[in-house]
Amino acid sequence: MNTSPASPDSPALPQGLIAFVGGGNMASAIIGGLRARGLPAQQLLVVEPVPAARERLQAQYGVAGLAAPGPALADASLVVWAVKPQSFAEAAEAAAPFVAQALQLSVAAGIRSASVARWLGTERIVRTMPNTPALVGQGMTALFARAAVDAASRAQAEAVLSATGELMWVEDEAQLDAVTALSGSGPAYVFYFLEAMREAGAAMGLSHEQAYRLAVGTFAGASALARASSEPPEVLRERVTSKGGTTHAAISAMEEAGVKAAFERAMHAAHVRARELGDAFGR
Secondary structure (H helix, E strand, O other), rough: OOEEEEOOOOOOOOEEEEEEEEHHHHHHHHHHHHHHHHOOOEEEEOOOOHHHHHHHHHHHHEEEEEEEOOHHHHEEEEEEEOOOHHHHHHHHHHHHHHOOOOOEEEEEOOOOHHHHHHHHOOOEEEEEEEEHHHHHHEEEEEEEOOOOHHHHHHHHHHHHHHHHHEEEEOOOOOOHHHHHHHHHHHHHHHHHHHHHHHHHHHOOOOHHHHHHHHHHHHHHHHHHHHHHHHOOHHHHHOOOOOOHHHHHHHHHHHOOOOOOOOOOHHHHHHHHHHOOOHHHHHH
């Protein structure tokens, strides 16, 4: 995959008004990260039709809220699209008269940038694929920029999303479907394994709370070790897999059950579904 990392240094705080269309979890994660870094609430505006969600964001972060797109959006230098894929076209139609001059940043899964460009009448679009650890500032987000997005606008997108965790640029938009299957859906895979480890631990005599704490700590520690190491995961695994030992017994059982192959098939299924979503909701 031809990728490039985001700037190694934390970007400066973004300038100008940032408008969010949609006020769900991902919008909350970005807004919360920006506010924690010191961005004034006056630089943030949220369009959220659900009163409870809008009021929660206003109370928690002090941001201005709108029930529907309106002229206030025309002051935004950047618009973050944080709507559900099936709602994007309708939301874009309502907001398009006010946002054409802004940089558009989409965090909506599956919606291709060509569809966004058609709906909004602009080519200045950055499409991204974040994941839910962004809620605790530990997200992994891949970004793709259309040709009309210059270096300054890329930096502006980085300044907004760096508040949620780590960033990585891709040069081919089709790669975002693979990103969706790997890191976008990836937290659910981790939680799935945590469920299994908790239940197995309880079956072996631990309490559910003990087993879950051990499992979460193990995933966190192993991930930290992998990040700190220059060696591939195969080598790291082999170092804790002594032949004839307990880990060897566990790995052998998983190999016999075809766990790795099943996991790879599952990710391919997610990849296919990501493409299907783009076809279904990008018309």
